[in-house]
Amino acid sequence: MDYLNALVALANFVIVPGLAYGAQLAIGALGVTMIYGVLRFSNFAHGDTMAFGTAITILFTWLFQSWGISLGPLPTALLALPFGIAGCALLVLGTDRVVYKFYRAQKAKPVILVIVSLGVMFVMNGIVRFVIGVRDINFADGERFIISARDFKEMTGLDEGLAIKTTQMITVVVAIIVMALLFYFLNKTRTGKSMRAFSDNEDLALLSGINPERVVLVTWLIVAALATTAGVLYGLDKSFKAFTYFQLLLPIFASAIVGGIGNPVGAIAGGFTIAFAEVTITYAWKKVLTYVMPESLEPDGLVQLLSTDYKFAVSFAILIIVLLFKPTGLFKGQSI
């Protein structure tokens, strides 16, 4: 029996990747939930908004690299992130001015806005491909690992290695900072409070003198920042590919809905729930169990609850169960 090795194996293959992926989903889901909360529609273009912000960030990263500017062990992309956010903000504000404003003035039903966002999604899809192409792009530089599996084994003398990537650490740290800033903004500042008031009851907010266009503007700015940050963190950790970002939309929506759409705390909880559900339920426990069980009880099979083919089925099963028994999500969001 060897609990230490079991723990390390579990951390390496489940906990660390789950935390990083969960944080990426959580920031993405925060963006979706903000739009739903304030503007009252499900924004299907969110995945492509992330891709656009990331594409701009990559372009600035390349520019900085060609100038020889770097952050040492940290990826240059962090330096380029504010520029990516600015580019993304211009795009979403432009989209709002050209497309959504028209429908808002008509007081269009949410379902119409959803379909409109679907159209925006396809346009953004094309724009991203024009800007940066369809290729797989790896733009992470600096130190790859805080500790690599091999170094960990040598340091501790254990059989199992634990790898922690710089990007995973950055993801978690940035996610915490972003969440803290967002909650401070929503709960303590005047603008944040007016946004929540607008979200709770639009008519009452208008009567009390809140400028709706300003609330919409600020919402889009925050969404641009969240989307770009989520996209860049994801791209640093894995790689950038326009098509993958489009696919990210599904787990992000699942996260937002499981947590309770329109509720920021729920988005974060949902992100981690979906990420860990994907990793743990399809994990083959053989490796961990071999360490903790007495030799006679060691498993022969893989001890896998479900094959990895079903990992998406798992997140959607959770989604359906939550919607059946708690339609407003784990944390009280708006019912759909």
Place this chain on the structure above:
Amino acid sequence: MKNILMATTALALTAGSAFAEDVKIGVILGFTGPLESITPAMAAGAELAMAEVSESGALLDGSTVTAVRADSTCIDAGAATTAAERLITSEGVSAIMGADCSGVTGAILSNVALPNGTVMISPSATSPGLSEVEDNGLFFRTSPSDARQGEIMTAILNDRGITDVAVTYTNNDYGKGLADAFAGSFEAAGGTVTISAAHEDGKADYSAEVGALASGGGDVLVVAGYVDQGGSGIVRSAIDAGAFDTFYFPDGMVGTKLNENFGSELNGSIGSYPGTDSEGASMFFGLATAAGFDGTGSYSAESYDAAALLMLAMQAAGSSASADLKDHVMDVANAPGTEIFPGELAKGLELLAAGEEINYVGATAIELIGAGESAGNFQEIEFADGVYSTVNFR
């Protein structure tokens, strides 16, 4: 009515006659869809062979050959069937060079080629399922079945003394077929496949798959996927987590992207992909370069060979009709006879006209076995100093 009658009479008169005619060959490939980047070079390869034969004037007393292109889409069986139907009924092609992907090839074969009795030679359909399909002797392919690649992979791993491997495959016909073929062959040779797990292409995160694969364990991770799709994501994740150090890459994974994406992290990893050291290959590259396209493109050489075999078989049969030429494809492709290389199609046609036997070697050192598929030649690759290079031919 009168016109139709005359036209059909005229057709009946010319068909099967030994007079010079304009032979049409269908080139049905996925010009749109997932393979759209490699199909132009494939079509160019096939049309190069046709141009060579037309210029020589040696085919069936000076007949010329025209290519008629159609789009198989690679994935849409309905669209592919319609396109093939059009080739045969309205364009009146004698035979078909194609299709490219295994799924649409099977669909065209059973829905169009069989009922119409048209010969098909596919340059790139590698699914093992097509070996057993009912084809009335009409279907051939110039690429090897994936079952063959499974045997090659087993031989390479055995030679290196590797007995425990984990397998991950892209969740489609190609990945599943190759993984199954490999597992069958590897286990028969005494090896153990610790886990065989599918991965979806283009997904956000592969930690779950890599976690399961690492739990299964093994000396080598076999990645039966695509280098510009999920395959690279799996390799990235596996290296980062320290789950596997060495990998085995079948044909879908071998590409310069591997060097770019991973470099020296792959040192010691191995792989295999179709290729030959036969001089036919370099002769074909020379012809292709002169014709202005890239002869090193995937399955471009196989397409040249497929078209060449069709025309040589027509000459051997003395007729451009599928019903006649189908029995001669195997004869012209295999020994005995004079060896024919790319650029020598005129010589082959003349020998056949003189009643002599030929052995078409072509650009891929082709040898048709079993139900009419290429025996296959593979190059074994190995990574050293961050790039892969061919170390052996099998």
